[in-house]
Amino acid sequence: MTVxxxxxxxxxxxxxxxxxxxxxxxxxxxxxxxxxxxxxxxxNEIVQKYGIEKxxxxxxxxxxxxxxxxxxxxxxKFGLKADECLLVDDSLEKLSAAKKVGMKICWLNVxxxxxxxxEAADYIISSFKDLLKKINQTF
Numbered sequence: 372m373t374v375x376x377x378x379x380x381x382x383x384x385x386x387x388x389x390x391x392x393x394x395x396x397x398x399x400x401x402x403x404x405x406x407x408x409x410x411x412x413x414x415n416e417i418v419q420k421y422g423i424e425k426x427x428x429x430x431x432x433x434x435x436x437x438x439x440x441x442x443x444x445x446x447x448k449f450g451l452k453a454d455e456c457l458l459v460d461d462s463l464e465k466l467s468a469a470k471k472v473g474m475k476i477c478w479l480n481v482x483x484x485x486x487x488x489x490e491a492a493d494y495i496i497s498s499f500k501d502l503l504k505k506i507n508q509t510f
Contacts, residue, residue, distance in 0.1 A: 372510055373425070373451055377436075377460040378407035381479055383417045388499040393421050395503060406445055406458070408436050425449045436465040442472045459502065463491050477502065
């Protein structure tokens with residue numbers, strides 16, 4: 372299983388909880404990756420801090436994170452299968468594009484917003500540590 376993180380508002384700005392969760396996921400045998408729409412130079416700085424090797428900046432492609440094609444490019448680039456990936460993002464709109472290619476999606480809902488429907492995300496969490504609980508229950 373590969374856990375793919377958005378960067379802005381998810382892994383950046385940095386937090387001890389995010390560092391702990393990334394390290395714990397690796398310790399449990401999960402692959403950790405990142406996809407972002409931030410500038411490649413900033414993306415590189417962030418992923419180096421977390422030790423993430425599988426990374427794609429949407430700015431390196433003609434696609435946005437709202438386009439399912441971007442997620443297919445990511446999967447192809449790293450030889451991943453959509454149904455073996457979980458994307459964690461704070462944007463339901465971007466998560467929806469990943470869902471269309473078959474990824475499991477997890478909405479980091481730090482604002483505790485009401486989801487537009489029960490099917491908006493496979494998982495909804497309000498903190499990083501909740502991600503570990505969901506993964507324990509599911510995988």
